[in-house]
Amino acid sequence: MEVVIVPDAEAGGRLVAEAVVRLLGHRPDALLGVATGSTPLPVYQALAATAAAGGADLSRVRVAQLDEYVGLPAGHPESYRSVLEREVLAPLGLGPEAFLGPDSTAPDVAAACREYERALAAAGGVDLQLLGIGSDGHIGFNEPGSSLASRTRIKTLTERTRGDNARYFGGDPGRVPRHVITQGIGTILEARHVVLLATGPNKADALAAAVEGPLAARCPASALQLHPHATVVADEAAASKLTLAGYYRHVFAGKPDWQHL
Numbered sequence: 001m002e003v004v005i006v007p008d009a010e011a012g013g014r015l016v017a018e019a020v021v022r023l024l025g026h027r028p029d030a031l032l033g034v035a036t037g038s039t040p041l042p043v044y045q046a047l048a049a050t051a052a053a054g055g056a057d058l059s060r061v062r063v064a065q066l067d068e069y070v071g072l073p074a075g076h077p078e079s080y081r082s083v084l085e086r087e088v089l090a091p092l093g094l095g096p097e098a099f100l101g102p103d104s105t106a107p108d109v110a111a112a113c114r115e116y117e118r119a120l121a122a123a124g125g126v127d128l129q130l131l132g133i134g135s136d137g138h139i140g141f142n143e144p145g146s147s148l149a150s151r152t153r154i155k156t157l158t159e160r161t162r163g164d165n166a167r168y169f170g171g172d173p174g175r176v177p178r179h180v181i182t183q184g185i186g187t188i189l190e191a192r193h194v195v196l197l198a199t200g201p202n203k204a205d206a207l208a209a210a211v212e213g214p215l216a217a218r219c220p221a222s223a224l225q226l227h228p229h230a231t232v233v234a235d236e237a238a239a240s241k242l243t244l245a246g247y248y249r250h251v252f253a254g255k256p257d258w259q260h261l
């Protein structure tokens with residue numbers, strides 16, 4: 001796992017956007033796995049700015065959803081599909097044909113999860129998966145205790161995650177859906193490159209457990225230790241509890257020009 005410590009969220013966004021642009025240079029129709037939450041926003045903003053300046057052709061890129069609430073009506077402004085339409089598809093100039101996601105309003109949600117797995121495989125798999133990290137170490141909506149081999153399925157949110165996400169529901173954790181669909185940890189690990197972003201002091205404990213703790217279902221993000229091409233991009237605050245931070249900085253500072261993220 002490569003750990004890159006950046007001065008702030010914007011610098012992290014630029015770095016990851018550069019990796020996406022490089023990927024699109026040799027795979028213009030790459031399938032980009034996109035996460036919601038506040039953390040990846042600087043990536044989407046940097047990508048949109050690069051495209052607007054003529055530095056990237058996003059016309060053929062495709063995006064795949066990581067997770068979704070269950071129980072919100074189609075088109076609800078806080079459904080992750082709506083969020084991704086606002087924060088990713090619209091700024092990148094992509095239409096609905098570029099989008100892959102599970103149907104969380106299907107009468108048979110379990111079948112919709114299986115169907116989404118099939119759709120991801122039929123699309124050739126995810127080339128680069130962007131991830132944030134929950135304060136409890138979750139990735140996607142794989143809460144602590146999730147099987148490290150799990151596939152796309154229904155999960156129940158912890159009260160902590162409902163509390164963290166209450167800010168999108170008028171501050172009321174009771175309005176945050178209890179159930180969600182998430183790509184499984186096994187699904188996420190099939191992406192060819194996984195990039196986890198972490199910013200802010202409230203991610204420091206989770207990030208330390210993910211990067212330097214034991215591989216354990218207790219911290220779902222620790223599963224990235226198994227991935228052959230995983231990159232962690234963290235700001236100083238999120239990286240503040242990494243005991244090997246000095247080594248990570250040393251590695252990145254001495255990285256050969258030809259070796260990209």
Ligand SMILES: N[C@@H]1[C@@H](O)[C@H](O)[C@@H](COP(=O)(O)O)O[C@@H]1O
Nearest residue numbers: 035037038039132133134140141
């Ligand atoms: N399901 C999402 C995750 O994909 C995201 O990583 C996490 C952190 O969000 P934020 O980046 O806003 O801290 O929130 C939600 O629970």
